[in-house]
Amino acid sequence: MSTVDPEDLLPLSEPVYHILMALSDRPRHGYAILQEVEERTGGVVRLRTGTLYTAVKRLLERGLIEETAEAPPHIERDDERRRYYLLTRLGRAVLAGEARRLELMVRLARAKRVLVGRS
């Protein structure tokens, strides 16, 4: 695989951003990603399976995430057939890059008084 500059992949689409975010702290399987995103955004962002898995496929192709069949040690009671996805170094770099980009945008909005106060 040729070296990819993370910058080249920005900006990320919204679903992808949230998927990567969900995988940033630990590997998860598909259903768990959906749950995490729904909980973390308070129900504002709702991913569906179609969107999720087509994005997952693309992320796998691009090397931003990896598949692993082993269940990580701290997960119990889950079906061993489940596929788990984890973030690669590239994926982490891309995610960080996107977050930085978004932060820049927010700072600009604050400077221009479009966004007032701190959240």
Add this chain to the structure above:
Amino acid sequence: MSGDPEKLPASVRLLRRLYAAGLLAIPGPARRQLAASMLETFEAICLRAHRRGGALPSVWRGLQEVLDVLVAGVRQRLGADPLGPGRRPLRERIRPLADLGTDLRSALRALTRRPAFATVAVLTLASGIAAGTAVFSVVDSVVLRPLPYAQPATLVRLMRVVESGGFVSSWRSEQLEPWLDAGVFSAVSAYRLENRTLIGGPEPERIQVGLVMPNTLDFLGVRPAAGRGFVPEDGEEGAVPVALLESGLARRRFGTPDAAIGRFLEVLGARYRIIGVMPGGFHYPYQATRAWVPRSLATLGKTGTVNVHARRPSAIAEPVLQERGDALAAADANDDLVAWKLWPAGHVDTRLRRWVLVLFGAAGILVLIACANAANLILAQAAQREREVSVRAALGAARLRLVRQSLLESLLLAAAAGGVGSLLAGVLLPWLLRLAPRGITSLTANAVDLDARALGFAISLALATAVLFGLVPALRGTCLGAARALGGSRGAATAASGGRLRGGIIAGEVALTLVLLLGAGLLLGSFARLLAVDLGLELERVVAADLAVPEELYPDLESQLQLTERIVERLRAMDGVAAAAYGLGIPPGFGYLEFGLQLETEAGAVAGIDAELILPWSHVSPEYFDALGIPVLEGRGLEAGEPDDSVVLGSTMAEALWPNGPAAGRRFRLRPDAPWLTVVGVVGDVRSEGPVEPFGSMEMYRPFSGDRPTFLLTLVVRAEGDPAALLPAVRDLVRAAAPDVPIERIATGGQLLADNLREQRFQLALVGVLALLAALLAAFGMFGVISYVVSRRTGELGVRMAVGASPRSVAALVIGSGLRLAAAGVVLGLGLAWMLRRFMRTILFEIEPGNPLVLTAVIAAAFAITLAACLLPALRAARLDPARTLRLE
């Protein structure tokens, strides 16, 4: 959360099935990879929702998931990238254009790597384009395009209706005067056509001259190409005689239009200074009009009647117009203006129109076949191309790029075909026109040239074909996925469906070809019957010469006849001449056409005469019947010194007037107010208008009489031997005897007959050529498809041969598949022909569309062509080495 289906509630089970179906939206490879995970997740979601709130929320949730999977799948297929647009550096944005250059080059290379395919595809499409364009140009000129004058829709001819109900185009100028300023027309222009004998060249020539009102050019909205038009003063009496020339005449006599300006047009009795030359293609009011001379309406009226063209004013409502015109007609005290009528200025013979549409249909069929063949060719390459495209997709080429490359190849093909096709069309068109009957070029006021719209249409069609079928492999290749295409098996499923499509196309081609072949065969039969018709006279040995004896030199009939007699005497003395006579024309197409008849014998009105009857009759000299081989059945022919009221009738007319008993010696008249005519003899019927008799079979002959000079005298010579050999001698004799008399036309009887049948000959030639071309294309297409099928089935055939099938049976198998296609096509074609039968009847002569001989011949031809096309592939199949083919599998 186990995946055990039995433990799921019914609603979730149902949803799961729905979801599984929705998964099909996702492209194959992705689906296979993800389906299991997706189904599991889906189950989990639905179960959870079910547990939380019951069936309804879970169904709702489930449906949302199904919708989402459908949308995601479609978006994948359309090539959307879930990752997002990503940032594109400048060089990436520029690259597509540079890519275009490389893509174009590689498209070109791809085509040159397959020169046979490319050449054949281009030629096939080009032939379709050429045929379609050429024919459409003719059709458009004749049928569709309006006259080349300003606002042609407002141009009308003013006709007057006479007491008997007939329409007459001629007006006396004083009759016309009240109409000029009555607010009925926005403009009026009148003219009269006269013949003049043109001198000052190597031979005298008769030309048609239009005596037109000076406003005519403005009226029509045209300008001269050189020099100036007329001004009102030019038309006054005593003005300097001036003339405008037709472009062709100017070029013939003076070289270029500009050279003609200031020179003189010399005719017998007058000399006109040429002040202008009209543009090429301007022929008003007829194709034959060669010059225009200005005359005021008053001057025109002093010496004869005029024909009237006018412009209908758009600002005035129809009823108002009608009222004003009716008032004018009523105010006219004469009974030769009972009513009035406006005819549109352009008028196309319906018969001509109909068969021009035949032409159009035939060419259309050819275009379809050509495109179908091209499609087949492209599809034939499809399997190969699919593989190629899949490999490149696997290596990382963007799908859009691959599709674009395919598109570029198709565009290149279409562009080449367009170029070649236009050239071919340019060659085809003059050839078409040369064969065309006079009707085509004389009824149009335009020259017929290649129509840009026709070319554009044909090219678009070719383009559509190339693109449509060229995209198929590209689209299929990028969907298939590298793994499968590289997997070695030849993609049996796609081959099968591709093969069926191609087979279907071929069957269609065979059907269309059959229709064309049938048409050609029927026209051939029709033509043969036409040639076989007994015309009632012997044209095989005749030489006929039309003399345009000028009134200026021979001002009365007597001097004309004296001249003619002198010539005829000398002809009789010439070697090789069996008989000589003269008359007003000879069949086919002679003399006058009389209508509005109310035949009466001494016993009263003749019953059973059609009121619409048109009677051809002519003036003839005493030896006329002898020279033409028309048998005298009763009484005698005409003699020298015959009284003016003598008449010789054709036998049908004699029969109609006196059904029981002889006609000789009896009297009749054409109308109650016409003079009595005495029958001196009855001759055999002739087909006066040629084999196709439009007017029924009555005709009559009268001697030349009166003082008024005649406009035409036809010399008739019967040769002892070959008339063609005699013709030059006849022409030389006439020229020597009367050097100042133009010979308008001299031809053998055979040539005259051929000319009479020119229209039918043209139809036959055209449809025949188109049918042959179509057959060629269809044969080629069949060859291509059968070869393809053989190459696909080499494995199977190899197995057959390995287990003992003989080469002959394998070959028979191949031929059998071809014959099956042909059979389907023949059935389809016969169905098409059956639907067209009523239309076919209108263009055929004494032959039924279902003529068994022609049908059998055409069906046999279709199968013969199929056999020929399948021969080579069958031989190739028979020569297969089973060992080799099995190893390759």
